[in-house]
Amino acid sequence: MNIGFNIRLLDAEVAITGQVVHAANLLDQILNMNQHHNITLYGYDVPLHKEFATHLQGPRVKLRTITKTGSRALDYLRLQGLIAIDLARGKLDLLHVFTPSDLGPLPSRKILATVHDTYSFLSAKDREGKNSRWSTRWRVGLARRADVVVTVSEFSKSEIQKHLGIPPQRIHVIHNGISPLFKALDATIRKAYRERFNFQGEVILHIGNFTPNKNYARLIRAFKEVSKNLKEASLVMVGDTSIGNHREVLRVVAETGLSHRVTFLSRLSTPDLVGLYNAADIFVFPSLYEGFGLPVLEAMACGLPVITSKTSSLPEIVGDAALLVDPTDVQGLAHSMSQLLTSRALQKTYTDRGIERSKEFSWKRVAERVLNLYDLYSAENGPLTKEAQKTPCELQSSTI
Structure with missing residues (x-):
C-alpha cells in the first residue's frame, strides 16, 4: 500500500502544539513499525523541528518537497498541488493529513484526516468580519471532504458530528499517546531542577497557549486567592507567546498585582519540560x-x-486520576488549589492515580490502531470512497 503524509506541521517555524506533538510521535511509531507500506512524506524544503527531524526515517520512506517562495498562500497551493497530482496519477492509495486545512484543494477520495477538536471552527464563528465567517465555512467544507476522520476523544467525536455534520460511521476515536520520556524523576534530579528554575515555596504549574479556552484569567484570579494564605506560592505559566493573546494575560497578571509571583516560560525542550513537571508541586x-x-x-x-x-x-x-473542578468558579478553583497544595495525603493519592492512568496511553498503541485503519480501508479491502461508507459496520462506529 502506498501511503502519503503531509508533514507541513513539523516545520521548525511552526509553533509546537498538541497537533504537532501528535503528528510527530505518530509518524515516528508508524515509520518504526512499518514493514510492508511504501510511505511518502510531503513537505517544504526547510528545516524541521530538531526534536522531530530524526524521527522521520525508516525503510520504504521517501521525502517529496517543494522550495518555499516566501508567499504562504502560493507555497500552500504548490504543496497541495504536488500531492493532488500524485493522488490523481494513482501513486497513493491513501493520504493522511494531520489538520483539515491540508485537505484543500485535493480530490475527495482516499483521504484520512485527523481532527483534534472543533475549537478553531467555533472560535472563528465568534469573531467578527466576513473573512472569519468565510474561513469557517471553508474549513468546515474541507473537513467534510475526508473519507475517514480520526479524532482523539469521544467528546471530540460528538462535537465533530454536531458542528461539522460528519456522520458517526466515518469518525474513529483513537486516544493520544504519551512519550516514555515523561516520567517521575528521583528526588535528587527533582531538587536540581527546582534550583535550576529558581523555585521557592509552592509551585503551581500551567502549560498551554494563550487562547481564551485555556481560561487563563480565572486561573490567575484563583491564584490571587491562593496567594493570600500561601505567601511563598508562585504560578509558572508555560506557552508559546505567538499563540493567542499573551498581552491580555500580562494585563490580567498586572491587574491582580502578582507580577512578581507569576513566571512565564516558552519553548522548552522535552527533557526540560519533563524536569519542569517534576520540579513543580501541582499542575x-x-x-x-x-x-x-x-x-x-x-x-x-x-x-x-x-x-x-x-x-x-x-x-x-x-478518569479518577485528577481533581475535577468547575472551570468557571474562581473560588472553587482556588479552594481546590489550596487543598491540594497543603495536603500531602491528597497529593500522594493523585500522584499514584495519575501515574497508573498514564500507563494506559502510548504512541505505539496509537500507531497500531491507525495502521489497522489503513488496512481496513486499503484498496484491497475496500476503497476509501463515500459510497463504500454508506453502509456502516460495527467497527466503523466504535472507539479504537
Whole structure:
C-alpha cells in the first residue's frame, strides 16, 4: 500500500502544539513499525523541528518537497498541488493529513484526516468580519471532504458530528499517546531542577497557549486567592507567546498585582519540560474546551498531582486520576488549589492515580490502531470512497 503524509506541521517555524506533538510521535511509531507500506512524506524544503527531524526515517520512506517562495498562500497551493497530482496519477492509495486545512484543494477520495477538536471552527464563528465567517465555512467544507476522520476523544467525536455534520460511521476515536520520556524523576534530579528554575515555596504549574479556552484569567484570579494564605506560592505559566493573546494575560497578571509571583516560560525542550513537571508541586489545567488535553497526561506521567476541568474531554482522559473542578468558579478553583497544595495525603493519592492512568496511553498503541485503519480501508479491502461508507459496520462506529 502506498501511503502519503503531509508533514507541513513539523516545520521548525511552526509553533509546537498538541497537533504537532501528535503528528510527530505518530509518524515516528508508524515509520518504526512499518514493514510492508511504501510511505511518502510531503513537505517544504526547510528545516524541521530538531526534536522531530530524526524521527522521520525508516525503510520504504521517501521525502517529496517543494522550495518555499516566501508567499504562504502560493507555497500552500504548490504543496497541495504536488500531492493532488500524485493522488490523481494513482501513486497513493491513501493520504493522511494531520489538520483539515491540508485537505484543500485535493480530490475527495482516499483521504484520512485527523481532527483534534472543533475549537478553531467555533472560535472563528465568534469573531467578527466576513473573512472569519468565510474561513469557517471553508474549513468546515474541507473537513467534510475526508473519507475517514480520526479524532482523539469521544467528546471530540460528538462535537465533530454536531458542528461539522460528519456522520458517526466515518469518525474513529483513537486516544493520544504519551512519550516514555515523561516520567517521575528521583528526588535528587527533582531538587536540581527546582534550583535550576529558581523555585521557592509552592509551585503551581500551567502549560498551554494563550487562547481564551485555556481560561487563563480565572486561573490567575484563583491564584490571587491562593496567594493570600500561601505567601511563598508562585504560578509558572508555560506557552508559546505567538499563540493567542499573551498581552491580555500580562494585563490580567498586572491587574491582580502578582507580577512578581507569576513566571512565564516558552519553548522548552522535552527533557526540560519533563524536569519542569517534576520540579513543580501541582499542575492546574482549568480549560474550558479541550479535544484531549495532552499536558494533563504528561503531568500525570511525571507524578505531578493534577487539577483540571470537569468539562469537554478532560474527565474522559483523566478518569479518577485528577481533581475535577468547575472551570468557571474562581473560588472553587482556588479552594481546590489550596487543598491540594497543603495536603500531602491528597497529593500522594493523585500522584499514584495519575501515574497508573498514564500507563494506559502510548504512541505505539496509537500507531497500531491507525495502521489497522489503513488496512481496513486499503484498496484491497475496500476503497476509501463515500459510497463504500454508506453502509456502516460495527467497527466503523466504535472507539479504537
